[in-house]
Amino acid sequence: MNGVTRSVEKKSLRDAYGATLLELGDSNKNIVVLDADLSSSTRTSKFAKKHADRFFNMGVAEQDMISTAAGFAAAGKIPFVSTFAIFATGRAWDQVRQSVCLSGMNVKIVASHGGITVGEDGPTHQALEDITLMRVLPNLTVIVPADAHETSAVIKKVAETDGPFYVRTSRDKFPVLFDEGQPFEIGKGTVMRDGSDVTIIACGVMVSKALTAAEILLADGISAVVINMPTIKPIDEDLILKMAETTGAIVTAEEHSVIGGLGGAVAEVVSEKRPCPVVKVGMKSGFGKSGKPEELLNAYNMNSAAIVEASLRAVSMKL
Amino acid sequence: MKLTNDVEELNKIARELRIDILTMLNKAVSGHSGGSLSAIDILTALYFGRMKHDPAMSVEEDRDKFVLSKGHGAPALYAVLAKCAYFERSQLNSLRKLNAMLSGHPFSPSTPGVEVSTGSLGQGLSMANGMALANKLDGKKGHVFCMMGDGENQEGQVWEAAMTSAHYGLDNVVAILDHNGLQIDGAVSDIMGVEPLDKKWAAFGWEVIEIDGHDMAAILDAIDRALAVKGKPALILAHTVKGKGVSFMENKAEYHGVPPSDDELKIALEELLPA
Numbered sequence: 147m148n149g150v151t152r153s154v155e156k157k158s159l160r161d162a163y164g165a166t167l168l169e170l171g172d173s174n175k176n177i178v179v180l181d182a183d184l185s186s187s188t189r190t191s192k193f194a195k196k197h198a199d200r201f202f203n204m205g206v207a208e209q210d211m212i213s214t215a216a217g218f219a220a221a222g223k224i225p226f227v228s229t230f231a232i233f234a235t236g237r238a239w240d241q242v243r244q245s246v247c248l249s250g251m252n253v254k255i256v257a258s259h260g261g262i263t264v265g266e267d268g269p270t271h272q273a274l275e276d277i278t279l280m281r282v283l284p285n286l287t288v289i290v291p292a293d294a295h296e297t298s299a300v301i302k303k304v305a306e307t308d309g310p311f312y313v314r315t316s317r318d319k320f321p322v323l324f325d326e327g328q329p330f331e332i333g334k335g336t337v338m339r340d341g342s343d344v345t346i347i348a349c350g351v352m353v354s355k356a357l358t359a360a361e362i363l364l365a366d367g368i369s370a371v372v373i374n375m376p377t378i379k380p381i382d383e384d385l386i387l388k389m390a391e392t393t394g395a396i397v398t399a400e401e402h403s404v405i406g407g408l409g410g411a412v413a414e415v416v417s418e419k420r421p422c423p424v425v426k427v428g429m430k431s432g433f434g435k436s437g438k439p440e441e442l443l444n445a446y447n448m449n450s451a452a453i454v455e456a457s458l459r460a461v462s463m464k465l
Numbered sequence: 466m467k468l469t470n471d472v473e474e475l476n477k478i479a480r481e482l483r484i485d486i487l488t489m490l491n492k493a494v495s496g497h498s499g500g501s502l503s504a505i506d507i508l509t510a511l512y513f514g515r516m517k518h519d520p521a522m523s524v525e526e527d528r529d530k531f532v533l534s535k536g537h538g539a540p541a542l543y544a545v546l547a548k549c550a551y552f553e554r555s556q557l558n559s560l561r562k563l564n565a566m567l568s569g570h571p572f573s574p575s576t577p578g579v580e581v582s583t584g585s586l587g588q589g590l591s592m593a594n595g596m597a598l599a600n601k602l603d604g605k606k607g608h609v610f611c612m613m614g615d616g617e618n619q620e621g622q623v624w625e626a627a628m629t630s631a632h633y634g635l636d637n638v639v640a641i642l643d644h645n646g647l648q649i650d651g652a653v654s655d656i657m658g659v660e661p662l663d664k665k666w667a668a669f670g671w672e673v674i675e676i677d678g679h680d681m682a683a684i685l686d687a688i689d690r691a692l693a694v695k696g697k698p699a700l701i702l703a704h705t706v707k708g709k710g711v712s713f714m715e716n717k718a719e720y721h722g723v724p725p726s727d728d729e730l731k732i733a734l735e736e737l738l739p740a
C-alpha cells in the first residue's frame with residue numbers, strides 16, 4: 147500500500163550508511179567520524195579515504211572512542227561513531243551513559259552488526275540486547291532502520307537533529323522495502339499494510355518477515371496490519387494506541403531479545419493506556435550461535451512462521 | 466581573566482578557596498574533602514595564573530579548557546569557578562541540594578564553566594582528547610587541561626586515552642595527575658598498585674613533569690614547561706597530600722568522601738584563617 151513495493155532485491159544497510167556519511171561529509175565540514183578498527187566492516191572507510199583529516203581511528207578501544215566523541219561534541223563537532231553494535235552498546239555502555247547521554251551530547255552512534263544476522267561470527271558478536279541497553283538511557287533516541295533506503299534517510303535526519311542517537315544497522319543485506327529518497331520522521335511508525343484483526347509491529351529485518359506473515363494470515367482469513375516502527379525511542383504511542391483500539395491484538399517482531407526491546411516498549415505503552423494482548427517474537431533462548439543468518443533466524447523462531455503463530459495466539463487472547 | 470605570576474597572591478587565593486571548599490562541604494553535609502584539598506593549589510595556579518579563560522567567553526576562539534576527570538573533586542572546581550565569577554558565589558551554599566546549580570559531581574548542563582560531565586572515573590581524558598582534536602581541526606590555539614586522580618589510573622580507559630593523546634600528537638593536552646597516594650579504601654599502593662606512574666606515562670609517549678603539587682612556584686613552572694612541549698602530550702605528575710591544609714585531614718583516606726562536621730570546620734578555619 148501507499149506506493150510501498152515489495153521486492154526480493156536485497157541491499158546492504160551498512161553500505162547505505164557509508165555512502166550517506168560520505169555525502170554528508172562533503173557538505174557538512176562539522177562532521178567527524180570515529181571508528182574502532184572496524185571501518186572496513188562498518189563502511190566508515192569510505193569517509194576515511196575522502197576526509198582523512200576528519201576521520202579518527204581509535205584502535206580497539208570502544209570506551210575511549212565514545213568519550214572522545216563526547217569531547218568532539220562538546221567542542222561543537224558532529225561526531226559519528228561506528229563499531230559493531232555489541233561493542234558500542236555493551237563494552238562502552240557506561241561511556242554512552244556518562245559521557246554522552248547525561249549531558250545530551252550531540253553524538254551519533256551508528257552501529258553495524260546488530261542482531262543474530264551477524265551470522266557465522268557467533269554469539270560473542272551478535273548483539274541481541276543492544277536495543278534494551280540503549281532504550282533505557284535518558285536523552286538517547288534509538289532507531290532501527292528496516293532497509294538500505296530507510297537507513298540513508300535516517301542518517302540524514304540524524305545528522306541534522308541535535309542530540310544523541312543510537313542507530314542500529316546490520317551485517318547482512320535486507321530486502322528493499324522503500325523507495326530511494328523516502329523521507330524519514332523521528333518517532334513515527336508507518337503503516338505498511340492495513341488490516342483489522344491484529345497489528346504486527348516490527349523493526350529491522352523483521353518488517354519484511356511481517357509482511358510475508360500478513361499474506362499467510364490473510365489466507366487463513368485473518369487481516370493483519372503491519373507497522374514499520376524504526377524509532378524504538380521515543381516510540382510512536384499514538385499509533386500503537388490507535389492500533390490497540392482498532393485491532394485489539396498486537397504482535398511485535400524484532401531481531402533482538404524479547405526482554406526490553408521493541409516488544410517491551412510496545413507492551414509498556416498498551417499496559418498503561420489501552421490493555422490488549424501483546425505477543426512478542428524475538429530471541430527467547432539466551433545467546434545465539436554460529437550459522438548462516440537465515441538459518442539462525444529460523445532456528446530461533448524469528449521468522450514469518452513465528453509471526454503467524456504469534457498473531458493467531460494474540461487474536462485468540464483478545465479481551 | 467586577569468592572570469598573575471605572584472606566588473604569594475596565588476597562595477592567598479588557594480587558602481581562601483580551601484575555606485570555601487570546607488564551608489560548602491560542611492553545609493552540604495556530604496561530599497569529598499580530601500581530594501578537593503589536594504587539588505586546589507593546582508586549580509588555583511591554572512585558573513588564576515595560567516589558563517586563558519573568561520566567564521564571558523570573550524576569548525572563545527583560543528580559550529583554554531579544563532576537565533576535572535576526578536569529578537569527586539567538584540568542590541575545588543566550584544570554589545574556583547565562583548571566584549572567577551562563572552556564577553554567583555552564593556551558589557556554593559546549595560552544593561548537592563535539590564535543584565541546585567552545583568551537583569555532587571560536575572554536571573555541564575547546569576553549571577557555567579563546567580565543560581563536560583564527569584564523575585564516572587576514567588572518562589575525562591578521552592573527552593579532553595576529543596576537545597583537543599577539535600581544536601586542532603579548527604586551528605584553535607587553546608589547550609585542554611585534564612586533572613585525574615591516582616586511584617583513577619586503575620581505570621583501563623585512562624590508558625586507552627593515554628594512547629590516543631600520544632598517537633595523535635596532542636601537544637594541546639596537558640594532563641595533571643593529583644597523586645595523593647590515597648583512595649577510598651586506603652592507600653593506592655595497597656588497593657591496586659599503579660606505580661611506577663612516571664615510567665608508565667613516559668612509556669605511553671607522554672612528556673612527564675614531576676613536581677610537588679603544593680609548591681605554587683613549581684606548579685606554575687610545570688604548567689609553562691607542559692605548554693611548551695611540542696609534538697606530544699604532557700603530564701604533570703603532582704605529588705600532593707590528601708586533605709592538604711587541614712591538620713587532621715592530611716593523609717587520611719577516611720576523609721576521601723566525608724565533609725567536615727561543624728566542630729571540625731571550626732578547627733579547620735582556625736588553621737586556615739590568617740592569625
